Amino acid sequence: MTLGKFIVLDGNDGSGKATQSKLLTRRLSEESIASTIMDFPGYDRNLFGALLGECLAGTHGDFLHMDPKIASILYALDRFESSKTIRDALAMGKIVIADRFSSSNQIHQGGKIPAEYERVSFLGWLDRVEHEVLHIPRPDLIIYLRVPVEISLKLLLEKRATKNRLLSEGVKDTVEEDRTYLERSHETANWLATQQKNWKVIDCANQFGMRSVEDIHNEVHKIVGSLVKG
Template identity: 40%
Template sequence: MSGKLIVIDGIDGSGKATQTDILVKKLKQKGQAVETVDFPQYTQNFFGGMVRKYLDGQFGIPTEVDPYLASILYAGDRFESSQKIKDWLAADKLVVLDRYYTSNFIHQTTKMAEGEIDDFISWEHKLEFEIFKIPEPDLVIYLHVEPKIAYQLVSKRGSGHDGHDTLDHMRKAEQRSTLLADKLNWTTVKCSDGKKPLAIEKISQKIFKEVKKII
């Protein structure tokens, strides 16, 4: 595969969808052939529909469902979309993803002790890359935002509640993902100054600077 796979991820309220859209537009303006997917694919994929049921609480409270079992649902969703991603990469396209396997780390590790994380990382990598054989990313952009700020942004948005948008979960997810960003060599982009969110364009400039390094 000769294309490049770029992932944008972070806790709820970090601006993933917004920054993905901006990045895709900037790359197209530069004449790049770009494709994009946002995960989960709730309506397009069989497993995406199962993820929706999980988030709606049909299998129990989402933040209490076993992290390994929950991760399989998300991994299945990515597997269903993996062939078209591989095809795009083989066609020398840039592929920008709003969330990927990285989201399993951000959210599911909040359900386990820190000492259990390394085993989960090994299991997750085997599941995604060896069994489902999804393509590995060339760059993971981790959007870091303070939990209180993210919570305020999500509250204003007024989207559905699935347990991932509570302040308690956001605090846990921020702690875990900050640890994992260092452990897994994600590129961290700060999205706030500690008191308020940075301007959307300023964040997008930071992201584009990192993307230019690999294209």
């Protein structure tokens, strides 16, 4: 049996990763292409995912300023817990769609490091930890949904206002509140997109604002189709 493909949808905050992952899964099902969807971190699924939920909520101190190597290991171990599930699905020939994966670790933890040369060194170290030490599956394709920082922040504020967005124990997500952190993460993602062959970037906004969900989905589907259907 031919191995399946591992596809990750990533993006900065407010880019609609979860929505696009679900739309892609549904579209593939309509085309009779077997697929499965996973979201990361696995807050309700994995031991380390639950711990990450507590950290992001501020339960264990200032997670934003925790050393990126230490923080990134927690995220990597969450994915490590799901590695067998991913490999089993790929062995069955399925398309595995992940809403965030190792790329999120690179983007957000790399965003903590101001100096570019230190950031590049960290990204190389993290790649070795995830894929050589822990043997976490490497995605065949990473689609990065790019949204300008100002729009991303605006979308998050609107989301909080309408849904009173909270994490574990009713504490606001301390990471998303830091503008500088988001800006550095955005810079890291743009750099990675120029360096990684398996990355494809979709700009989710134009001069008029955010593109429609349907328009973005059609571009996602086109990119995935070229991989899945050859």
